[in-house]
Amino acid sequence: MRRFEMIARSPVFVALFLSLAIAGCASKKNLPNNAGDLGLAGSARPGSTQDFTVNVGDRIFFDVDSSVIRADAQQTLAKQAQWLQRYPNYAITVEGHADERGTREYNLALGQRRAAATRNYLASQGVPAARIKTLSYGNERPVAVCDSESCWSQNRRAITVLGGAGS
Amino acid sequence: MLKSIRTLCAAFAMVMAILIVATLPAKAQLKLDITKGVVEPMPIAITDFLSGDQLGTNISNVIAADLERSGLFAPVDKGAFIEKISNPDAAPRFEDWKVINAQALVTGRVTKQGDGRLKAEFRLWDTFAGQQLDGQQFFTSPESWRRVAHIIADAIYEKLTGEKGYFDTRVVFVDESGTKEKRIKRLAIMDQDGANVRYLTNGKDLVLTPRFSPSRQEITYMSFEGGKPQIYLLQLETGQRELVGNFPGMTIAPRFSPDGQKVVMSLLQEDGSANVYTMDLRSRTTTRLTSTSAIDTGASYSPDGSQVVFESDRGGRPQIYKMGADGSNPQRISFGDGSYSTPVWSPRGDLIAFTKQSGGEFSIGVMKTDGSGERILTSGYHDEGPTWAPNGRVLMFFRLPPGSNSPKLSTVDLTGRNLRQIQTPNLASDPAWSPLLE
Numbered sequence: 001m002r003r004f005e006m007i008a009r010s011p012v013f014v015a016l017f018l019s020l021a022i023a024g025c026a027s028k029k030n031l032p033n034n035a036g037d038l039g040l041a042g043s044a045r046p047g048s049t050q051d052f053t054v055n056v057g058d059r060i061f062f063d064v065d066s067s068v069i070r071a072d073a074q075q076t077l078a079k080q081a082q083w084l085q086r087y088p089n090y091a092i093t094v095e096g097h098a099d100e101r102g103t104r105e106y107n108l109a110l111g112q113r114r115a116a117a118t119r120n121y122l123a124s125q126g127v128p129a130a131r132i133k134t135l136s137y138g139n140e141r142p143v144a145v146c147d148s149e150s151c152w153s154q155n156r157r158a159i160t161v162l163g164g165a166g167s
Numbered sequence: 168m169l170k171s172i173r174t175l176c177a178a179f180a181m182v183m184a185i186l187i188v189a190t191l192p193a194k195a196q197l198k199l200d201i202t203k204g205v206v207e208p209m210p211i212a213i214t215d216f217l218s219g220d221q222l223g224t225n226i227s228n229v230i231a232a233d234l235e236r237s238g239l240f241a242p243v244d245k246g247a248f249i250e251k252i253s254n255p256d257a258a259p260r261f262e263d264w265k266v267i268n269a270q271a272l273v274t275g276r277v278t279k280q281g282d283g284r285l286k287a288e289f290r291l292w293d294t295f296a297g298q299q300l301d302g303q304q305f306f307t308s309p310e311s312w313r314r315v316a317h318i319i320a321d322a323i324y325e326k327l328t329g330e331k332g333y334f335d336t337r338v339v340f341v342d343e344s345g346t347k348e349k350r351i352k353r354l355a356i357m358d359q360d361g362a363n364v365r366y367l368t369n370g371k372d373l374v375l376t377p378r379f380s381p382s383r384q385e386i387t388y389m390s391f392e393g394g395k396p397q398i399y400l401l402q403l404e405t406g407q408r409e410l411v412g413n414f415p416g417m418t419i420a421p422r423f424s425p426d427g428q429k430v431v432m433s434l435l436q437e438d439g440s441a442n443v444y445t446m447d448l449r450s451r452t453t454t455r456l457t458s459t460s461a462i463d464t465g466a467s468y469s470p471d472g473s474q475v476v477f478e479s480d481r482g483g484r485p486q487i488y489k490m491g492a493d494g495s496n497p498q499r500i501s502f503g504d505g506s507y508s509t510p511v512w513s514p515r516g517d518l519i520a521f522t523k524q525s526g527g528e529f530s531i532g533v534m535k536t537d538g539s540g541e542r543i544l545t546s547g548y549h550d551e552g553p554t555w556a557p558n559g560r561v562l563m564f565f566r567l568p569p570g571s572n573s574p575k576l577s578t579v580d581l582t583g584r585n586l587r588q589i590q591t592p593n594l595a596s597d598p599a600w601s602p603l604l605e
Binding site: 065067100101102103104105106108109110112113114115116117134135136140141142143144145146147148151 | 347348349350373375376394396416417419420433435436437438439440441462464465478480484485508509522524548549551552567569570571572596597
């Protein structure tokens with residue numbers, strides 16, 4: 001609800017919301033994890049959460065036991081920062097996640113460390129730190145479950161969620 | 168749900184014990200020495216308790232299952248019994264039990280009283296010495312029949328091993344259902360043998376790491392409710408919940424102090440560090456125990472309350488550290504290959520159990536409190552989160568098969584040779600053993 005109230009403040013967003021509702025656009029929940037595969041690039045309305053997810057990329061990935069922002073992640077975060085400064089009305093929550101190859105409590109702390117590193121990087125690129133909340137899910141929300149690095153590497157991530165908590 | 172918890176606890180408070188006076192003095196008493204590592208299980212005959220119905224057999228079966236699961240006793244197959252016990256007050260024909268090699272014999276009776284309560288009586292016999300070792304009777308409400316069986320199993324265990332039992336206990340854990348990517352997690356409580364499962368939360372909010380109070384019918388746990396993950400207390404008798412402290416960030420990894428008056432936990436800070444704090448539950452004051460830019464978490468008190476063991480990655484990978492309960496003099500105690508986490512101090516004070524990650528495997532192990540004498544008890548794709556039985560001889564933990572995200576609970580004893588899975592209705596993780604019930 002909070003997200004709708006926030007969005008409703010701007011007539012542009014109201015129009016966007018209505019057009020999305022009328023078009024019966026897939027809800028965010030149904031988006032594949034790798035939104036780039038959707039082939040929707042360009043069709044998302046600029047400034048929409050879809051625009052952010054598809055054209056900017058909402059997540060970055062980490063090495064094992066690391067919260068260092070990798071070179072590929074720096075590129076993504078630089079694009080995120082540009083976009084977030086252009087659309088300053090969105091509340092931002094960075095969710096930190098860990099893979100399953102760790103213990104639960106350590107992974108919660110590691111997820112927080114990744115979220116904090118992500119927030120710091122966005123702040124260094126000009127997004128006010130006070131605008132960014134952080135949250136850790138540890139290893140509680142894997143996007144892929146198997147017994148190899150092909151899954152674990154997808155789970156070691158930080159997701160920039162617009163409009164509040166919840167991915 | 169509330170009502171069921173109340174009923175449960177009321178029932179638990181109702182068991183009363185009376186010692187039946189042993190008629191013979193014990194000499195050269197039958198005793199299983201469990202201090203020497205590997206033990207040959209003692210053959211024991213547990214006869215069906217006399218009753219007018221199935222209850223006597225049910226009680227006998229629960230006692231036998233408890234003792235068998237401990238790995239220290241081998242209940243003799245009832246089909247081999249020669250003597251049929253018709254009067255549990257009279258001495259049995261010891262020869263009939265010696266010939267089937269039952270070194271100990273349990274007889275008993277359960278009767279319904281005029282006031283609706285059950286009376287359960289048992290006698291424990293040393294068949295080779297030809298004498299009674301123990302005899303007690305208990306009164307309880309009919310729905311607590313399993314509890315009486317566990318109390319009797321504890322009495323037998325204590326008499327024959329010289330150590331306290333752990334069967335009259337419960338386990339709080341996280342019940343898991345839903346898809347493997349998005350689990351629904353509910354707090355649940357059960358008897359240590361997996362019976363009498365009851366749910367404490369409804370699954371709406373993600374809940375993790377419940378821990379029992381050492382002194383009250385109370386647990387502490389972590390919940391994501393309201394989008395701000397924090398530590399809570401839950402009173403089992405009333406269902407009353409409360410937030411522990413008002414911290415600026417997420418709080419994780421709660422555990423009670425041995426007197427039940429404090430909760431130790433970790434605060435996840437904005438800079439990405441995690442530090443150990445305590446909150447005094449009476450005065451509501453919080454105290455910071457560690458100040459580091461690293462991750463300090465998984466704190467656990469020594470049973471005398473003077474020290475705290477915790478995990479930290481201040482030296483690189485997570486390792487186990489020990490410090491005074493005021494945060495003084497932290498020193499690393501684990502130095503093996505790999506990383507160490509989830510340290511838990513034994514209720515006997517002599518050992519620290521941990522999860523170790525090494526060579527792509529997760530293991531449950533124990534070390535002395537100075538970090539020496541490490542012993543790995545189980546290893547697998549993912550064994551995590553040991554919790555001690557109150558007598559410090561058995562650990563429960565959760566185990567995931569490769570790539571499944573499908574945990575189940577298991578127990579292992581200190582020899583590492585007695586590994587058992589606990590049957591639960593769904594997937595299960597994060598077990599925490601209660602103290603012996605009062």
